[in-house]
Amino acid sequence: xxxxxxxxxxSLHEELVTRLREAIVQGTLAPGAKVPExxxxxxxxxxxxxxxxxxxxxxxxxxxxxxxxRGARVSNVTMEELEAAFPVIAVLEGLAGELACARAxxxxxxxxxxxxxxxxxxxxxxxxxxxxxANRDIHDALMAAARNPVLAQHYTMLSSRVxxxxxxxxxxxxxxxxxxxxxxxxxxxxxxxxxxxxxxxxTAHLNNKLAALKKxxx
Amino acid sequence: xxxxxxxxxxSLHEELVTRLREAIVQGTLAPGAKVPExxxxxxxxxxxxxxxxxxxxxxxxxxxxxxxxRGARVSNVTMEELEAAFPVIAVLEGLAGELACARAxxxxxxxxxxxxxxxxxxxxxxxxxxxxxANRDIHDALMAAARNPVLAQHYTMLSSRVxxxxxxxxxxxxxxxxxxxxxxxxxxxxxxxxxxxxxxxxTAHLNNKLAALKKxxx
DNA sequence: ATGTTGAATTATGAATACAATTTGAAATGA
DNA sequence: TCATTTCAAATTGTATTCATAATTCAACAT
Numbered sequence: 001x002x003x004x005x006x007x008x009x010x011s012l013h014e015e016l017v018t019r020l021r022e023a024i025v026q027g028t029l030a031p032g033a034k035v036p037e038x039x040x041x042x043x044x045x046x047x048x049x050x051x052x053x054x055x056x057x058x059x060x061x062x063x064x065x066x067x068x069x070r071g072a073r074v075s076n077v078t079m080e081e082l083e084a085a086f087p088v089i090a091v092l093e094g095l096a097g098e099l100a101c102a103r104a105x106x107x108x109x110x111x112x113x114x115x116x117x118x119x120x121x122x123x124x125x126x127x128x129x130x131x132x133x134a135n136r137d138i139h140d141a142l143m144a145a146a147r148n149p150v151l152a153q154h155y156t157m158l159s160s161r162v163x164x165x166x167x168x169x170x171x172x173x174x175x176x177x178x179x180x181x182x183x184x185x186x187x188x189x190x191x192x193x194x195x196x197x198x199x200x201x202x203t204a205h206l207n208n209k210l211a212a213l214k215k216x217x218x
Numbered sequence: 219x220x221x222x223x224x225x226x227x228x229s230l231h232e233e234l235v236t237r238l239r240e241a242i243v244q245g246t247l248a249p250g251a252k253v254p255e256x257x258x259x260x261x262x263x264x265x266x267x268x269x270x271x272x273x274x275x276x277x278x279x280x281x282x283x284x285x286x287x288r289g290a291r292v293s294n295v296t297m298e299e300l301e302a303a304f305p306v307i308a309v310l311e312g313l314a315g316e317l318a319c320a321r322a323x324x325x326x327x328x329x330x331x332x333x334x335x336x337x338x339x340x341x342x343x344x345x346x347x348x349x350x351x352a353n354r355d356i357h358d359a360l361m362a363a364a365r366n367p368v369l370a371q372h373y374t375m376l377s378s379r380v381x382x383x384x385x386x387x388x389x390x391x392x393x394x395x396x397x398x399x400x401x402x403x404x405x406x407x408x409x410x411x412x413x414x415x416x417x418x419x420x421t422a423h424l425n426n427k428l429a430a431l432k433k434x435x436x
Numbered sequence: 437a438t439g440t441t442g443a444a445t446t447a448t449g450a451a452t453a454c455a456a457t458t459t460g461a462a463a464t465g466a
Numbered sequence: 467t468c469a470t471t472t473c474a475a476a477t478t479g480t481a482t483t484c485a486t487a488a489t490t491c492a493a494c495a496t
């Protein structure tokens with residue numbers, strides 16, 4: 001048990017941030033939709049104050065935009081934003097990979113390898129949702145293995161902004177095959193603990209993902 | 219005049235975030251100090267609501283920590299945090315350099331070069347504050363030249379967290395000389411628009427800075 | 437019929453009020 | 467004297483209120 005943390009129960013606005021973030025990433029709160037303050041207050045059973053605090057935080061992260069005297073809207077997923085965000089995510093993931101090679105336990109690497117095999121199976125079965133989930137798990141596990149909370153924090157912010165793009169367009173089958181290929185290399189570099197190579201592979205992987213999105217959305 | 223923007227006056231809490239961030243970076247609000255809510259409200263002439271909204275946002279950025287029922291404290295600058303944050307800043311600056319090489323106007327590069335010459339003069343004169351200022355200007359200008367708002371946003375968050383370290387320890391003269399040397403190379407790579415090289419130089423520059431800080435603080 | 441005006445309604449931004457928790461010092465006892 | 471307990475004051479987290487800006491919609495003019 002952890003006795004160093006002084007037993008701090010999460011504040012209302014933090015829980016709201018978490019739940020709203022999920023709702024936005026999942027698409028329950030659609031991009032561009034205005035956030036109905038009063039309604040949410042009622043359904044969540046809180047007053048406006050903590051909800052509004054949560055909205056300020058999410059606005060700072062770019063998940064919502066605040067229009068003065070007109071309330072909050074879920075931010076739109078634009079091509080411009082994706083083009084800006086992806087290169088940043090790419091270098092962050094690259095760094096995560098590099099650090100993970102240096103710091104991950106053998107056990108962690110084994111677990112990531114296992115998840116890879118799951119993912120490959122989902123690909124063979126053509127099961128996109130399961131593939132996506134496994135893919136996310138892998139990236140999250142890698143981030144955890146990097147043991148850098150600052151990195152993880154910014155990664156979380158950015159991926160929640162971008163994750164929603166998957167709802168906009170399915171990538172082509174050919175890109176899917178390519179991505180799987182890339183993941184074979186990624187796993188190999190991780191298992192070899194080749195940090196520099198894994199970094200470059202991950203950065204390229206993300207940049208390729210952006211290119212594919214661009215194509216799918218044009 | 220710009221008529222496309224729908225005439226939006228900045229909200230109170232946003233202004234507060236900006237001002238509090240400055241106060242924290244500048245050291246007016248010292249690391250570890252608790253944020254006196256009532257006092258700040260009076261001196262800033264606002265009520266608690268917008269101030270508290272600002273504090274939530276800054277807590278999300280890591281500039282303050284919220285202790286439940288015990289209010290906000292300015293976060294401490296720990297070695298652990300610096301070790302986590304610097305590598306992230308390093309890759310972000312690297313990306314900024316790479317993008318700047320591709321996107322900066324000749325004019326922008328010329329201005330950055332000019333600011334470099336200022337900075338070199340301040341070094342020769344042994345004027346640390348002026349050197350720091352010029353140094354910051356250079357990094358900010360580079361970031362602006364990268365034309366990536368997402369990158370800039372995260373860079374701002376991170377550097378405000380880390381900037382305060384300069385108040386903790388003066389780097390050694392030998393490291394100072396080294397940093398100046400590195401900046402000569404950085405400028406050269408930028409003027410040659412050699413993106414890959416500038417990226418690597420900047421990343422290394424930041425990582426060296428961390429190493430120097432580690433030495434100075436031990 | 438279509439477009440415009442303006443009062444009523446609603447929603448928002450900020451201030452204030454209230455309840456719960458923490459703090460700190462006086463009072464008590466060893 | 468020193469530790470412990472108790473209780474008031476202060477501070478915080480959340481709810482509510484208030485003033486103002488935006489929206490809606492019916493009445494009117496074109």
